[in-house]
Amino acid sequence: MRKIAVLTSGGDAPGMNAAIRAVVRTAIYHGMEVVGILRGYSGLMQEEMMPMTLGSVADIIQRGGTILYTARCEAFKQPEGQARGLEVLRKHGIEGLVVIGGDGSFRGAQALHKLGMPTIGIPGTIDNDIPCCDVTIGFDTAVNTAIEAIDKIRDTATSHDRTYVVEVMGRHAGDIAMYVGLAGGAESVLIPEAPYDLDEVIRKLERGVARGKKHSIIIVAEGAASGIEIGKYLAEHTGFEVRVTVLGHIQRGGAPTARDRVLASQLGAAAVELLRDNVSGKMVGTRNGVVQAVDFDTVFTTPRQPDMRLYDLANILSI
Structure with a gap:
């Protein structure tokens, strides 16, 4: 294989640049040409491309986001869009x-x-839902960004004797909520994979107040409930002073952690090696x-299993 391309698609995630860098440099190391496709499948259909050199990926390993930009593309879900993408790839060799x-x-x-186009996928998403x-x-990186914010929120919660509801990302997966809830010492964690009882959340808050607790933090994954609605319910049914913080897209930005940089570098290099071995x-x-390769069909048909032991442990430690 003499010429490959790389693109980023969907939501951006810290570490994507490190993966791009690894793909480009591993390919060049093996004497291959690399093309960067801008704005995901949308850019592919529009032939938005640029040659990638060693200099193209210099000084990006520490940057969040993606230098190739990203976009969602409904047109590429259709056979006509996919055929157009293949046509463009073949046109450019x-x-x-x-x-x-x-x-x-x-x-x-x-x-x-x-x-008929050899492809390898690299999992890049802050939700950890693959x-x-x-x-x-x-x-x-997203977990560390969220926990840093929650640590700061706890400082002001303590100063004002308040209950804070913090909504984190995770439409279908509660991993961010579970990790930050456990690492941040949250009183309750609400995730889409587990049923929750707001009356039990209230009872836990009231038990804390009874033993002299000055503040509480409730972590809510966006896929479980609206943090704003949870905050309203708690305020109405307890009389406590409740504040709500929605962390939102702040969790997607920022420099990737060392762990994400290393993982991205490993997977980017492995993707190139797989293509060189005619794996697709x-x-x-x-x-x-x-590092292992798994068929896309297996990925799509395997039920995702969150580590509910972390969820249970968070509940035990927040007694």
């Missing part, structure tokens, strides 16, 4: 494609694979700490 993103990005990659891998690129239609990720 591209023989393999690395796609960095989440589930939707992988479905686009699988479509190209089935049309099965068949230990962790996704960006998750560790797979996601590369770590499983039990070992």
Whole structure:
């Protein structure tokens, strides 16, 4: 294989740049040309491309976001859009494609694979909602960003004797909420994978007040409930002074942690090696700490299993 391309798709995640860097430099090390596709599948259909050199990826390993930009593309979900993407890739002599993103990005990659374009996917999403891998690129950074904010919120909560509800990202996965809830000593954690009882949350708050507790932190994953609505309910049913903070997209930004940089570098390099070995239609990720490739079909059909032991432990420690 002499010429490959790389794109980022879907939501951005810290560490994507480190993965791009690893793809480009590993490919150049092996004497291959690399093309960067801008704005994901949308840019692919519009032929938004640029040649990638060693200098193209200098000084980006520490930067959040993605230098290739990203976008969601409804048109690429249709056969006509996929055929257009294949046409563009072949027009530019591209023989393999690395796609960095989440589930939707992988479905686009699988479509190209089935049309005859070798593709490898790299899991990059802060939600950590991709099965068949230990962790996704960006998750560790998002958790550290959220916990830093929550530590600061706890300072003001203590100063004012307040209850704070903090909404974190996670539409379908509560991993960010579980990790920051456990690491931040939250009184309650609400996630989409587990039922919750707001009356029990209230009873826990009241028990804390009874023993002299000055503040409380409730962590809510956006996929479980609206932090604002939870805050209103708690205020109305307790009489406590409740404040709500929605962390939002702040969790996607910032310099990636060392863990995310190392993971992204490993997976970016592995993706190139797989293409060189004529492997296609797979996601590369770590499983039990070992870099492995898994068929897209397996990724799509494997139920995602969050580590509910962390959720249970957070509840035990917040008694």
